[in-house]
Amino acid sequence: MRILKSIRTQTKAASDDALIAAIAQGDMAAFEQIYSKYFPKLVRFSKRITGSQEAAEEVTNDVLMTVWRTAARFEGRSKVSTWIFGIAYRMSLKQSRKISARRGDVELDEGMVSDNTNVADAVITKTDLAWALKQLNPDLRAVVELTYYNGYLYTEIAEILGCPVGTVKTRMMTARRRLRAMLSEDINIGSENAVA
Structure with missing residues (x-):
């Protein structure tokens, strides 16, 4: 029974905190998990701010690259999702100011x-x-x-x-x-x- 429970625990998805800690150590598999979890959410969020699908995808990729580069600086004072959406918000606002005509x-x-x-x-x-x-x-x-x-x-x-x-x-x-x-x-x- 303990062995089965251990296997189930290992196959569960890692928490965001654990993934960020692994990304800080250069773990590409952990980054891919964060990427696949947050990419669609961030695109929708950024699109609503920028008004452009293309700009939203660009912002989202920039956000996730920032997560990759700065994961070691994440201090855990907030949830990982809050930290990531904070980065997305600032980048989306910046991009929104650059876009003269909103589309989408x-x-x-x-x-x-x-x-x-x-x-x-x-x-x-x-x-x-x-x-x-x-x-x-x-x-x-x-x-x-x-x-x-x-x-x-x-x-x-x-x-x-x-x-x-x-x-x-x-x-x-x-x-x-x-x-x-x-x-x-x-x-x-x-x-x-x-x-x-």
């Missing part, structure tokens, strides 16, 4: 759309929400992205963004207010057009 659609999780709506309403809702999210500045969009799409707590978001928790709360409140206003404007415009 914001991908939304199916969970954002109620199961009770019909397919046409779901498509309209996703489209409207995607449009509204793209109208937010990168700081506000990052808070929404980290909260709703990646499940981070405000304290973790504060670490990632390098700002106080109060600032995160304020940004979320502002983002919600602006999204609500944009979406209600869109609904009012649509109903006025229907009447006319």
